[in-house]
Amino acid sequence: MILVLTSLADQDAVAFAKEFGGAVAISVLTCRDLAENHTALRYPDFASSTLTVDRRKIAIGEIEGVINVLPAVFPEELVFFPPEEREYQAAEFHALLTFFLSGLPCPVVNRPAAGSLSGPYLNPIGWYHLAQRTGIPVSPIRLDTENFVNPFAASCDKPVIAVTCLGDRVIAPSGTTADRDTIALSRQAKVDYLTVLYTADEAGRPQLAAVRAIPDLRDGVTRRALIDYLRGHRAA
Amino acid sequence: MILLWGLLEDPTFRSVYDWLRELRANVAFVNHAAVGRTRIGLSSSPKLSYKLCCERHSYRLDTVSAAYLRPYDHRHYDEFAGLGGPQQSASHADIVHQLMHVWAEHADAVIINRPSAEATNHSKLNQARFLRACGFLVPDSIITNDLSEVRYFLSRHGSVIYKSMSSVRSIVKELHACMLDSLGNIGPALFQQRIVGDNLRVHVIGEKVFSCLVRSPSIDYRYGPASLETAHLPDEITARCITLARELGLVVAGIDLIATPEGKYYCLEVNPNPAFSFFELSEKNDIAQAVAQALMLG
Numbered sequence: 001m002i003l004v005l006t007s008l009a010d011q012d013a014v015a016f017a018k019e020f021g022g023a024v025a026i027s028v029l030t031c032r033d034l035a036e037n038h039t040a041l042r043y044p045d046f047a048s049s050t051l052t053v054d055r056r057k058i059a060i061g062e063i064e065g066v067i068n069v070l071p072a073v074f075p076e077e078l079v080f081f082p083p084e085e086r087e088y089q090a091a092e093f094h095a096l097l098t099f100f101l102s103g104l105p106c107p108v109v110n111r112p113a114a115g116s117l118s119g120p121y122l123n124p125i126g127w128y129h130l131a132q133r134t135g136i137p138v139s140p141i142r143l144d145t146e147n148f149v150n151p152f153a154a155s156c157d158k159p160v161i162a163v164t165c166l167g168d169r170v171i172a173p174s175g176t177t178a179d180r181d182t183i184a185l186s187r188q189a190k191v192d193y194l195t196v197l198y199t200a201d202e203a204g205r206p207q208l209a210a211v212r213a214i215p216d217l218r219d220g221v222t223r224r225a226l227i228d229y230l231r232g233h234r235a236a
Numbered sequence: 237m238i239l240l241w242g243l244l245e246d247p248t249f250r251s252v253y254d255w256l257r258e259l260r261a262n263v264a265f266v267n268h269a270a271v272g273r274t275r276i277g278l279s280s281s282p283k284l285s286y287k288l289c290c291e292r293h294s295y296r297l298d299t300v301s302a303a304y305l306r307p308y309d310h311r312h313y314d315e316f317a318g319l320g321g322p323q324q325s326a327s328h329a330d331i332v333h334q335l336m337h338v339w340a341e342h343a344d345a346v347i348i349n350r351p352s353a354e355a356t357n358h359s360k361l362n363q364a365r366f367l368r369a370c371g372f373l374v375p376d377s378i379i380t381n382d383l384s385e386v387r388y389f390l391s392r393h394g395s396v397i398y399k400s401m402s403s404v405r406s407i408v409k410e411l412h413a414c415m416l417d418s419l420g421n422i423g424p425a426l427f428q429q430r431i432v433g434d435n436l437r438v439h440v441i442g443e444k445v446f447s448c449l450v451r452s453p454s455i456d457y458r459y460g461p462a463s464l465e466t467a468h469l470p471d472e473i474t475a476r477c478i479t480l481a482r483e484l485g486l487v488v489a490g491i492d493l494i495a496t497p498e499g500k501y502y503c504l505e506v507n508p509n510p511a512f513s514f515f516e517l518s519e520k521n522d523i524a525q526a527v528a529q530a531l532m533l534g
Contacts, residue, residue: 035423038382043361044368045376081423089423091358091402096379096424098359099401114355115341123334125278129342132283144277145331 001025001058002065002230004217005097007077008032012217013069020227027053031073031093032080041096046103065230066108068101069214071118107233109166109226110191110213119191119213124152127185127211134188136181139199139207152210161198161206164222171225174198178206185211192229237299238531240265241336242306247513249306251524252531261532264300266290271310272328276335286339297339302346302534304527306509307333346487346534348527353485354508357403360426363484363505370480372493372503376429381422387413393429397455401426408456430455431504433496436467438474439512440481440489441526442533445474448515466517473501480506488512488527 006013008030017026029051037052049060073093075086098112113120121127128138141151163182164172170179178198185208186194193215198206216222238261242249256263266274266288275289286297310329341351356363364374378389379401390396390413400406401424411427435450435457449467454460469477473493480503481489490510494502512523 035381038380038385039424040378040380040382040385041361041424042379043364043377044374088400088404091404092400092423092425095359095361095400095402099361099379102359102362103365114352114358120352121338123338125284125335125338126341128280129284129338133342138280141280142278145275145328145335148328148331 001027001053001062002067002227003027003029003053003063004067004069005029005101006069008079010069010217016067016217016223019223024227024231029053031077031097034093034096035078035080041100043099049100060104063104063106064234065106066101066104067215067217067226067230068108068110068112068118069217070097071116071122071214073097073117107167107192107230109193109215109229113190116213119194120189121211121213124210127189128208130188131181131185131208134181134184136185137201137205137207139201139209160200162195163198164195164216164219165193166222166225167192167229172221174206176206181206181208189213193226237262237264237295237301238534239295239297239300239303239305241303242268243308246306246308246511248511248524249304251513251516251521252304252527255521255525255528256531259528259532261528264293264295266293266295268307268310271307271332274332276332278335284342286335288336297343300343300345302348302531303340303343304348304531305336305340307336346531348487348531349489349508350485356484356486357506357508360399360401360403360505366483367480367503367506370483370503371476372480373500375431375502375504378427379424380427381424383416383419383422386411386427387416389427390416395430395432396427397430398425398427407459410455431494431496431502433494433500433502434467436469436493436495437510437515438469438477438491438493439510439515439523440477440486440491441523442487442530443478444526445469445477446512446515446517446523446526447474448517464515464517476501484508487530490515 002024004013004017013028017028020026039051041049050057073090075090078086078089081089097117101108101112110119116122131138143151161174161178163174163178165182165186173179182196191213195212197210199209201207215226240253244250270290277287279285288295288297337351340347361377368374396411397408398411399408437448439446447467447469449465450457450462452460452462477491486508490507492504516523
């Protein structure tokens, strides 16, 4: 079974599960599902853990892959808890999901890291640091907490190249050095999926402008690639 | 230059500050209570560099050799909260925090502790994987909202505690079977086999280890009467603590152990930002001195 871990209001995930539901066992999982249906995650005996998916109790071993489009648990998401409990419960669910996703033996796109549920960084500047350390040019940014203007909002408006990689393979190539750089960045970040937006410098060379570590389920190429990737792991 | 970001009213932070002054270190103290008046600038060319300004002082963060960061929840004392709209003032402090966070993660300096290392405590059971990999025993645990699972877990272990599974502070309490009948629906919660034995708090600073035996009748000694005395750990356990802190990426760690009467050592969790002043057994504040010395090596 493939799980799509997402937020309550994510209709793209529901549509994705519906699109491929005839070909593979695929279900959407939210924090509400984990809270309102029986969940039992054990340690050290993690393999004996169970959760409820589509009203059926499943063992951890039945999960063949996870597509994770939930970078963090926000209190606002947890409408099924009283308002005064939501901030505490958000931290608790973050802890639960970190434990759950980190321990799964199947592929998780993407697996949590210390910084976020979907990879190493929530903050875009973290990706800039990693890119510079990897030798990837970054587009110039400047910011000041006085008169703060989000520099990433501006750079995302004018990308000239978008490259997506999944499992060491570029699924939407650009035919430029950005393809190689995107793979290098995903390896450094130890994530399976990455979309990197680049702008061009004065000589037309790509410079990293923004990074998305959450699979874009509105994109048909990405949807197909995700299913093939997880099926490929199952076959292997 | 050694950067200190915290509150001088915090005894742990203050003890490190005092030792650094005693050791005549070049210290830049940035008052965390002034986060609303703290300004950070960032430029990406030729490489990412940060400049921090606070209370008439200005620091280039790439000149920092080491930093001790002990920020609090700024919402509790942000003096600008509520002025000009709560959203606006909160976002300024939030951005300062985020920039300090990202700087600390990537700085070429000794950082006590890097955010990614601190975050290993944000999921106690995920951290338990590290504890076990380093050779410690860990209590049998379950995260569940299924009361029949809780009953079975309790009958299996006889004595069970419950606590938060995140780094949010909670009081550790014992679970009794009679409590389950009145619980109703619960969200997933962490239940753990209760380990009975001597509570030990071990502070690791690099290769230095300070062990403390905590005697208390309470399950959670932080919320009951407690007395402290020096503990002597077997060499093997001391070495394991040093390895664990290193594996977690922590320069300073507060490790909670329980030594059972049978001589087994369970590790409960590792606190990545320990309030070690509570555990100082010498009047000289030896732990703080070791932290100050670790910063001076940066």
